[in-house]
Amino acid sequence: MNTEKQPLIQVKNLSKYFHINKKETLKAVEDVSFDIYEGETVGLVGESGCGKSTTGRCIVKLYNPTKGTVLYKGRDIFDSKNKNEKLEYCKNTQMIFQNPYSSLNPRMTVKDIVGEGIRLHEKISDKELDDRIESLLKTVGLNRDHMSRFPHEFSGGQRQRIGIARALSVDPKFIVCDEPISALDVSIQAQVLNMLKKLQKDRSLTYLFIAHDLSVVKYISDKVIVMYLGMIVEQADAVELYKNPLHPYTRALLSAIPEADPNIAKNKQRIMLKGEIPSPINPKECCRFVERCSYAKPVCHESIPTLKQYTDGHAAACHLL
Template sequence: MDKKIDNFLEVKNLKKHFDVGGKKRLKAVDGVTFSIRRGETLGLVGESGCGKSTTGRTILGLYEATDGSIVLNGRDVTSLNKKEKKELTKDMQMIFQDPYASLNPRMTVSDIISEGLDIHKVGDRKSQMEKVNELLTLVGLNKEHGSRFPHEFSGGQRQRIGIARALAINPEFIICDEPISALDVSIQAQVVNLLIKLQKKLKLTYLFIAHDLSMVKHISDRIGVMYLGKLVEVTTSENLFKHCLHPYTKALLSAIPIADPDYEDKKTSIELEGELPSPIDPPSGCAFRTRCKYVMDICKEVEPKLIQCGEDHRCACHLLEKIKKGGK
């Protein structure tokens, strides 16, 4: 990668709030800012309900952003009209979590994969079928699979069909919304390795959303950690596992199981006290303060900002701000 940083996607102060009755609003995503460089993979991790998938769906346009900007390859996605948004789907696609629920059971595999080509009027039927066969081979399936229906495949095979569908109109950016969580453990590595192979071959850019930190480490160049709709830490994959700074990130990493039983017995897991707060009524100040053992008075009043804590490392924690100022 060149020294000059080429940000393919820039998300600034992104918010997605849902009305839940009365004057209450569910703040699923609440002021998220990050960028993804061309050709890299940014992993997005955090507990269930932290806003990872909502972030991805808002970027794609499945949800309309409440506030903030999304700039993809120099174009502000949030300011486009309906026709322009349709054209934009050529540049970005999504691989969904449940490959069975996201595939139409009444359509053959060929029709599912070629649907995007039909919508965008790409080629005639003959060239579309040639493209479908090419994609089936690319994702590790056979051309004969095109005449079958989704229920005739295993979970891993269905996810390969979902990947082929996402690639049909040659997008540059793909949002992988927990693409392996619904699969058997034995199949997860195969799908992730396929995504890595395709990224190198087709020069793709990924936002990879997942729970499994070990798998996220394997595929991601950088990782963002979300908590209650906010980013609390962003750094390189290697640095996150060696030098993470946020107390929440440390707790997540301590929960990763280790294959060696002797080491697993000796390691210390960080147990978070209390329940995850509701995004309808989040705590004042730092959202993590109700579960943090390092909580200070300032945490109850002031929301911490993502500050630079090293090269390509940002973290939002008042404890780090205090240390950075020399303990004052």
């Protein structure tokens, strides 16, 4: 990462709350900040319900944040009143969704699904549109014959390829990949991952890769951000984080990665977390991990730890560090 360049995406103090009733507020994301530079892949990891997908949806403007902002090339994406600027941002930022079936309109053919964005952003003839769609489908491993079919006629892996073709259709610069392989068979997962890496190289794409599988994140990411109950607990370059995890939660996550070598697996120490994830509804003003942390001290119950830099690019939020 070249810190001399301006980040492509800057997330600043982003919070997203969902008000359940007058007394209860679900704090899905709270005070999250990070940068994404052009051409890199940032992995966003954590257990289900930690706010990963909500963060991604705020970045692509599917949700409006409660607090904070997102900057694209230095411009506040929520502050712009220029219609052309809004359309340009929507064109440059796309999303690949977790469920490849529910994210595709069952009443639309593949041609309509992939071509919808092209028609919206460009004036193009029917012949040019067909050629563009055919080229996109070939890029993701499908062919022209698939254009007239409906989503239910495809396997899960093929449906996810259609979703990727749709995201690529408007030639974006930045893509949020929201657990794009979690619903797929293991053999198909590797194919989709390798395709995403090749597309990034060929098209100079930038990714926010959301996942809960840390072995996958290690394979594809340049930088990794760890979230717990709506807050960032650690972030670092991928190699540094896997080699030297600082936060107790990160160490527990890494210990859960399966080891293929039985000799290494036999001696590997698994860190078992006790208890359940606390409710994100009206959380206490203390460390969010305190109820499951075996190292917790009185100070951990008294205030929320701030994210501090410990080495170059490696930050963690823990009172005990």
